[in-house]
Amino acid sequence: MELAEVLKRRxxxxxxxxxxxxxxxxDDLIDAATSAPSPLNSQPWHFHVALGTARKAVGEAVAQSTRFLEEYASILPAGQLEKAAEFYADLGNAPVVIGVSVPDSEDDVERTNRLVAAGAAIENLMLRATDLGFGACCITAPRWVIDEVKAALCVADDRxxxxxxLVGVPAEEPIPTERRRDAVTYLE
Ligand SMILES: Cc1cc2nc3c(=O)[nH]c(=O)nc-3n(C[C@H](O)[C@H](O)[C@H](O)COP(=O)(O)O)c2cc1C
Incomplete structure (x- = not known):
């Protein structure tokens, strides 16, 4: 698929x-992810691929976050709470969940650099998934149960x-989301 088409379809x-x-x-998706740029080519990422029992454990950990959803409701569009609760109850039935971790740092610049690199890797992974006809979704909301999720993914404390x-065969075709048109300033 042409890159422009992949960008539009994701x-x-x-x-x-x-x-x-x-x-x-x-393996192909991880290859795409690791093609991402990183500061000084440090490649700070690690991919924790949860399948089978591990996938089930991550799902169970995330499902616990539904009891915190009332708090999340304030930032969700009206009427979305029920949908979100359903989604977090089993991560939309995704067969594969990939956690992306980076080493923690006390240094703000270093921490930001590493997270930006992880974001680039995540986007590469999702675009390649789209290219191959799969679906994907990046999520960060289950932060209330982050320790449980990290434990299920065997992510060390210092990361x-x-x-x-989430990766899998899509069982939905979402309506394209609106994009802001005011997100750019040209400076000369
Ligand atoms: C850093 C990041 C965190 C996200 N966290 C969540 C999340 O916790 N739950 C969720 O349902 N979607 C999450 N998303 C997906 C966004 O909601 C989604 O990208 C946005 O609504 C635009 O829709 P689109 O990806 O279909 O274009 C996240 C996306 C990013 C980039």
């Missing part, structure tokens, strides 16, 4: 068929979990 998928994904596909990426 949507956050929150409902999956549950069909398993071949390891060769996951930050930048996000979770």
């Amino acid at each position: 949507r956050s998928i929150r409902l999956y068929t549950g069909e398993p994904i071949a390891t060769s596909v996951i 930050v979990l930048a996000g979770l990426v």
Whole structure:
């Protein structure tokens, strides 16, 4: 697929068929992710691929976050709470959940650099998933249960979990989300 087409087609998928994904596909997605740029080519990321029992454990940890959703409701569009609760109850039936972690740092610049690199890797991964006909969604909301999620993904205490990426065969075709047109200033 042309890059422009992939960019247009990528949507956050929150409902999956549950069909398993071949390891060769996951390897391909990780290859795409690790092609991302990083400061001084430090490649600070680590990918924690949860399948089978581990995927179930991550799902159970995230499901606990539904009891905190009332707090999240204030930032959700009206009427979205029920949908969000349903989604977090089993991560939309995604067969694969990939945690992306980076080493923590006391230094703000270093921490930001690492998280930006992780973000670039996550986007590469999601675009490649779209390119191959799969769906993906990056999530960070289950922060209330972050310790439980990190434990389920075997992320060491000295690392930050930048996000979770769900991957699977889409069982929904979301309506494209609106984009702001005022997000640029040209300076001469
Ligand atoms: C850093 C980051 C965190 C996100 N966290 C969540 C999340 O916790 N839950 C969720 O449902 N979607 C999450 N999303 C997906 C966004 O809601 C989604 O990208 C946005 O609404 C635009 O829709 P689109 O991805 O379909 O274009 C996150 C996206 C990013 C980049």
